Each structure stands twice: as C-alpha cells, then as structure tokens.
Amino acid sequence: MVEARNLMYMFYGFLAAWLIVIFYVVMIAMREKRLHDELDRVRRMVEEREKR
Amino acid sequence: MRLKVIYALSLIASVLLAFNLYKVFMVLPDEVNQGAIYRIIYIHVPSAITCFTCFFTAMVSSALYLIRKDMRFDAVAAASSEVGLVFATVVLVTGSIWARIIWGIWWTWDPRLTSMFVCWLLYAGYLMLRRAIDEPGQRARLAAVLSIFAFTDVIIVWKSIEWWRTEHPGPVLSIRNGGGMSPGMEAPIWWNYLALVMIATVLIMVRMRQEDLRREIDSLRRWAHAL
Amino acid sequence: MTPAGSIATTAKRHNPPVVARWARGALAIAVKDLRSELRSKDTINASLSFALVILLLFSFAFDPGVDTVREISGGLLWLVFAFAGALVLNRSYSRELPNDCLDALLSSPISGAQLFIGKCVANWVLLLVIEIVCIPVFGVFYNVRWTSHLGQLALVFMLGTWALTVIGTMFSAMTVNLRLREIMLPILVYPMMIPALMGAIRLTTLLMAGTEISGDDLIWFRLLIGFNIIFTILGVAFVEIVLIG
Numbered sequence: 001m002v003e004a005r006n007l008m009y010m011f012y013g014f015l016a017a018w019l020i021v022i023f024y025v026v027m028i029a030m031r032e033k034r035l036h037d038e039l040d041r042v043r044r045m046v047e048e049r050e051k052r
Numbered sequence: 053m054r055l056k057v058i059y060a061l062s063l064i065a066s067v068l069l070a071f072n073l074y075k076v077f078m079v080l081p082d083e084v085n086q087g088a089i090y091r092i093i094y095i096h097v098p099s100a101i102t103c104f105t106c107f108f109t110a111m112v113s114s115a116l117y118l119i120r121k122d123m124r125f126d127a128v129a130a131a132s133s134e135v136g137l138v139f140a141t142v143v144l145v146t147g148s149i150w151a152r153i154i155w156g157i158w159w160t161w162d163p164r165l166t167s168m169f170v171c172w173l174l175y176a177g178y179l180m181l182r183r184a185i186d187e188p189g190q191r192a193r194l195a196a197v198l199s200i201f202a203f204t205d206v207i208i209v210w211k212s213i214e215w216w217r218t219e220h221p222g223p224v225l226s227i228r229n230g231g232g233m234s235p236g237m238e239a240p241i242w243w244n245y246l247a248l249v250m251i252a253t254v255l256i257m258v259r260m261r262q263e264d265l266r267r268e269i270d271s272l273r274r275w276a277h278a279l
Numbered sequence: 280m281t282p283a284g285s286i287a288t289t290a291k292r293h294n295p296p297v298v299a300r301w302a303r304g305a306l307a308i309a310v311k312d313l314r315s316e317l318r319s320k321d322t323i324n325a326s327l328s329f330a331l332v333i334l335l336l337f338s339f340a341f342d343p344g345v346d347t348v349r350e351i352s353g354g355l356l357w358l359v360f361a362f363a364g365a366l367v368l369n370r371s372y373s374r375e376l377p378n379d380c381l382d383a384l385l386s387s388p389i390s391g392a393q394l395f396i397g398k399c400v401a402n403w404v405l406l407l408v409i410e411i412v413c414i415p416v417f418g419v420f421y422n423v424r425w426t427s428h429l430g431q432l433a434l435v436f437m438l439g440t441w442a443l444t445v446i447g448t449m450f451s452a453m454t455v456n457l458r459l460r461e462i463m464l465p466i467l468v469y470p471m472m473i474p475a476l477m478g479a480i481r482l483t484t485l486l487m488a489g490t491e492i493s494g495d496d497l498i499w500f501r502l503l504i505g506f507n508i509i510f511t512i513l514g515v516a517f518v519e520i521v522l523i524g
Contacts, residue, residue: 006088009153016145017146028255032265035266039272042269049279
C-alpha cells in the first residue's frame with residue numbers, strides 16, 4: 001500500500017523534473033524563433049532603407 | 053564549430069542519463085528506511101549541485117565583467133543565472149515531492165529550504181532587474197553587482213545543514229565528510245551531476261547564442277534608423 | 280612646550296589621520312541627510328504612520344491571546360519595520376535626484392564609500408527612531424512586557440536594523456536610476472534580507488518571551504553579526520561601481 005504510493009510519488013518526482021527542463025527548452029526554442037523572425041524583419045528594413 | 057560542440061555534449065549527456073536511469077531503477081536496491089522514493093535523490097542532489105555550479109559561474113563571470121568590461125562575460129552571467137534558476141526550480145519541486153512522502157508535508161521553513169527558496173527569489177529578481185534596464189552597459193554593471201550579492205545566499209544554502217539543525221538531512225556526501233552513503237550508491241549521484249552539467253552547458257551555450265542574436269538585432273536596428 | 284612639540288600638534292590638527300578624515304566625511308553626509316529629513320519630516324511621518332497603522336490592523340485582524348502574541352511578537356515587529364523601512368530606504372538615494380544633487384554628490388571629494396556609509400548611518404538612525412516609537416505602542420496594544428533583557432533587545436534591534444539598512448541602502452543606490460524603482464527595491468531587498476530577518480525575528484521572539492539568549496540560539500546572533508559585516512564590506516566595495524560605473 002505504502003509501497004505503491006511511494007513508487008507513484010517517485011515517478012511524479014522524476015516526471016516533474018523532466019517537465020520543468022523540457023518546459024525551459026521549449027521556452028528557449030520559442031524565443032529563438034521569435035529572435036529569428038525579428039532578425040529577418042530588421043534585415044529587410046535595412047535593405048529597404050539602403051535601396052532608398 | 054559551436055553547433056558541433058552543442059550536439060556532441062547533448063549526445064554524451066543523453067547517453068549518460070539513459071545509463072544512469074537504468075542503473076537507478078534496475079540495479080540499485082531500495083533504501084532501508086525510505087523505500088523507493090529515495091531514488092529521487094539521484095535527480096534532487098545533482099540538480100542542486102548543478103544549480104550552484106551555474107550560479108558560481110554567474111558570479112565569476114560577473115566579477116570578470118566588472119574587471120574587464122567585456123560584454124561576453126555579461127552574456128555568460130545572464131545565461132548561467134537563467135539556467136541555474138531552472139535547476140533551482142527542479143530542486144525545490146523534487147524536494148517537496150520527496151518531503152511529502154518522507155515528512156508528510158510539502159514544505160517547512162527550516163534554514164536549508166528557506167535559504168534555497170530565497171536563492172530562487174534572488175535569481176528571479178536578477179532576471180527581473182535585467183528586464184527592467186534597457187541600456188546594455190548599465191544593465192551589465194548593475195546585474196553583475198546583484199549577482200555577486202546573490203551568491204552569498206548560495207553559500208548560506210550550502211552550509212546551512214552544517215550550521216543549523218535542520219529537518220533537511222545532514223551532510224551525507226563523501227565530499228562533505230558525511231560518510232552517509234555507501235560508495236556504490238553515491239556514484240550515480242556524481243554521474244548524474246556530470247550529465248546535468250553537460251545539459252546545463254548546452255543550454256547556456258544556446259542561450260548565449262540568443263544573446264548574440266539579440267545584440268545583432270539591436271545594432272542592425274540602430275543602423276536602420278540611422279539610414 | 281618646545282617648538283617641535285607645538286609644530287607637531289599643529290600639524291596633527293591640520294592634517295588629521297586618514298581614518299578620521301574619512302569618518303568625518305561620512306558623518307557629514309549622515310548629518311546632512313538627517314538634518315534635511317528633520318526639517319521636512321515627510322518620510323519619517325509617512326513611515327511612522329504606516330508602521331503604527333499596520334500594528335493596529337494586525338491587532339484588529341487577529342486579536343491574539345497572550346501566548347500567541349508571544350510567539351509572533353518577533354515576526355510581527357520585524358515585518359512592520361521591514362515594510363516601514365522600505366519607505367525610508369527608497370527615499371535614501373531618490374531624494375538626491377531632483378536638481379541633480381546626486382551628480383553633485385558624486386563629483387564632490389566625498390568617495391562613494393563615504394556617501395554609502397553616511398546614508399546608511401542616517402537611515403539607521405531614522406529606522407531606530409521609528410522602532411523606539413513603535414515598540415512601546417506594541418507593548419501597550421498587545422499587552423506584552425518587553426522590558427526584561429532590555430540590553431540584549433536593544434542590541435538585537437540595532438544589529439537587525441543595520442542589516443536592513445545596509446542592504447536597503449545598497450539596493451536603493453542600485454535602483455535609483457531605474458524607472459521601476461519603487462517595485463524593484465522591495466523585490467530585491469526582501470529576499471536578500473531573509474537570513475538576517477530570520478535571526479532578528481527568532482531573537483526578538485525569545486527576548487520578548489522573557490528568555491535569555493544562550494546555547495543554540497547564539498548562532499542567530501553570530502548570523503546577524505556575520506551578515507552585517509559581510510554586507511557592509513560588500514556595500515562599501517561595490518557602491519561606487521553601481522553609482523558611477
């Protein structure tokens with residue numbers, strides 16, 4: 001009985017740890033995408049202004 | 053080149069972690085008093101040591117920034133503090149889950165838990181401070197000083213189980229003269245630490261690349277407005 | 280008196296040793312801050328009113344019995360002082376912003392460290408004044424006898440207040456030029472303060488309950504003293520970097 005609860009919480013523990021790290025990696029990936037989009041936008045803006 | 057390093061480290065880390073996971077779950081016996089739940093130690097403790105390593109890196113970087121005024125040190129400090137905060141979160145969460153089983157409560161205000169929580173708050177405050185300042189030089193300078201101040205709490209967290217009687221278990225690792233774990237059971241902690249440090253390094257490197265990207269965007273934007 | 284003797288004493292009078300000069304500079308800043316505060320009294324009034332109101336509110340909100348009060352006395356008092364102190368500490372450097380007073384101070388012969396210690400001393404005195412007023416009020420409203428072990432209590436309050444002051448003044452310098460100054464200061468100061476606050480609260484509760492500090496509890500004293508020393512040194516070392524760059 002206690003054993004089962006024990007095991008369950010242990011899995012929760014490992015799960016929680018992995019979820020936190022994965023959540024952070026996802027955040028980084030989203031930020032990367034946002035930065036790339038902004039970089040493209042700014043590069044286009046520079047090209048436009050240079051053409052003028 | 054850097055990308056190759058990132059991939060290589062990730063691969064090694066994954067292998068290490070997989071091997072350790074196998075060892076932790078299949079090979080090691082249950083601990084006498086705690087049953088299966090004690091295996092959380094193999095995430096909880098390595099995360100904690102990784103977290104402190106990251107914050108130590110941030111402090112050294114901050115000090116180097118103040119001495120050399122090289123913005124790359126500022127980037128390292130920012131990235132390590134962020135990654136350190138992630139691992140600090142892991143420590144607090146895995147610790148509470150463990151505590152729920154062993155002590156019956158999710159949390160208690162003993163010196164170690166309190167100082168660890170304070171550590172979390174301080175580095176979250178560090179990230180907020182960085183967000184609040186727009187000018188890069190001022191941001192780097194103030195953040196560097198805050199990082200050095202915040203590290204004093206890391207020292208308190210580390211030493212808290214020696215200075216006070218805490219509910220948190222006392223020193224057991226061999227490096228702390230605790231002698232509480234048999235070598236066979238302690239080894240996976242250090243292997244996991246190695247894996248986690250590699251993961252932390254990968255994350256820091258990725259994060260630093262993003263800081264470089266941001267700097268490039270800022271300078272391009274300034275150029276665009278100048279045209 | 281021989282001529283040599285009189286020359287020596289004259290020389291000493293016109294060239295005081297470095298430490299005395301340094302202390303005089305810091306003291307000048309402290310006196311300036313205190314004098315300007317005493318003339319306008321706005322910060323100390325606001326802070327004192329805030330502290331008294333919180334004390335009153337707590338007593339309405341909880342209506343604690345005698346034993347409960349003894350257990351929470353330290354926490355209650357120090358929370359009140361931490362909140363009221365934030366008002367004082369926020370003003371510490373921000374009062375120099377109008378008319379570029381801060382720039383004038385920074386370009387004066389006074390070193391950053393003297394400015395820092397001077398402001399710390401001024402804030403410390405202000406906070407102690409607030410505490411000296413609040414503690415008897417607390418004693419009356421909550422029916423607590425606080426006069427036993429008065430010497431140790433005074434020491435705890437002086438040390439705890441210095442901890443609060445040194446951290447608060449340092450972070451006040453750090454946040455003075457930020458647009459989100461009022462919110463960043465509490466966010467940074469309160470976590471940093473927690474070790475010293477825990478010690479001060481623990482010791483105050485013990486003293487208010489009538490027990491003397493001894494044995495195990497001495498570690499909290501050591502923590503307070505260590506905390507004060509370390510953060511005073513850190514503050515003095517870094518304040519110039521923070522203010523000037």
